[in-house]
Amino acid sequence: MRPRSMARSLVAGCGVCSLAGCLAACVAHPVGPARTYAGYEGKAVTSAEAAQSSVATVQLVASTAAAGKAFGPYTVVSVSEQEDGLSAVEGTFASIQPPDRRADALRDELVAILSSAVDHVADVRIAARRGDLADLDRVAAPLRADAAALDAFVARHG
């Protein structure tokens, strides 16, 4: 192969790879800016749905650990991951500029639910780190109300 064609192939290949990399990086963010109330509401629902999954995971991990079916390190890491995920969802949603006053109310409503869920997941993580696995079901009980609030939010706005 001539050096020039080789270089051309190299550049083309690098371009394809970079494009793929950029695409991968670009599409990884489910929440972007919102200009209308409908767009903002859609993003709120996406955030609430992501939080629903995290809360449900922590509930299942807590009940599994409380039943003596999971050991400490697994429980701690699993709950910490969900806490990080939930905090990221809360932070990302809170950082979106609400387009109007109606959106302000929506923002306050969801941020309050997410904040409560983050606090309760943190309680589960703290109890798990202290080794209180048998008590996790009780510590995780307030998450039922958070899950119900998230369900109701998604049902109302979804």
Place this chain on the structure above:
Amino acid sequence: MKRFLAVFLGILTAIGGFVDIGDLVANSQTGTRFGMNLAWAVVLGVIGIIVYAEMCGRVAALAGRPVFDLVRERLGPRVGLANLLASFFINFLTLTAELAGVAIALSLASSVSYLLLIPFVAFLVWLVIWRMPFETMERVFGLLGLCLLVFAVTVWKVGPDWGSLFHTASHPQVPGTETGFTYAYFAIALFGAAMTPYEVFFFSSGAVEERWTEKDLATNRANVLIGFPLGGLLSLAIMASADLILGPAGIDVGQLSQVALPVASALGRVGLAVVLVGIFAATFGAALETALSAGYIVSQYMGWMWGKYVRPRQASRFHLVVLLSIGAAMIFGLTRVDPVKVTEYSIVLSAAALPLTYFPILVIANDPSYMGDKTNGRFLNAVASIYLVILVVLSIVTIPLLIITKGGTG
């Protein structure tokens, strides 16, 4: 008896080595979001990898040529180079995901941050490649990967309505909560996870490393025709366990720890310990395969000496590529990039690059000057050609689907 034992061990290794982080993540995600409605995509992918892996093994045994050697010869240096770059990039993403997967499995057993474990894992992968004989390496991690059979035990323990499970799998439809686009996107993810290019690079190069000859064709067939379908059943068990336990709880899989949750929930601590060993073995084995594949494809394209069967001094450039790939993947993993997202993109993007990998294999497997009287039969050619058409269609629609569905999120 010794021959039978070798074949039996090979089959077990093929089952245990079939699943990697891509299969773990893709099957769990689809199980929670689509139930068993995408089981057909696993079956389609498994048949595809059986067809082409059998050809790869046969070509390697008879022609003594691994896949990338043929890619360059048949596609020419320019297209071969584009294929090399695309394959290397996807392989690199997969290697990053596998290294992170091993670190996460260790983290779940020790509660040490997986980021602290990644350098240790990267060193361990390099050490095993450097020191452990090829066959031992393949067998140890393949057999340990059998621990993932605990997913099948989980499904059995949960005691599902088997009729309903089979009905959903055999009468697939798009669930009301999903769109046709996300359904197609995840079908491609499952297909890509089963037919990842590194699998054939490693399979064919491994056959050359183990010096397969015509006498090994029966072993090749047994590994592929028995081991891979059973490995596919393992994938379906992962999907079913997620469908039965995570789906009803409203959990969407975004972390590797969630993949193990159905097993802990159904089988308790023993099950959890076994599944973590299985995840460790599956991801470690795949990390070895992808790291070696990086060296294989670059060396085979460039015409360098390659492989573990030659002295490191003779294949120094091969070992350097392996080492640099592991180092670069380690650094990428340490940037806190989400391993599950990396996995998702690697399997979906691999679907886009598949035709360039599989087309030359089909051509060589029909060339009597390499294969003698062991060229493909009509039936095999028909099936392989249908798959090639599917692969071309997938390579066209994958990137648009990735954008439309925002990476499967909506």
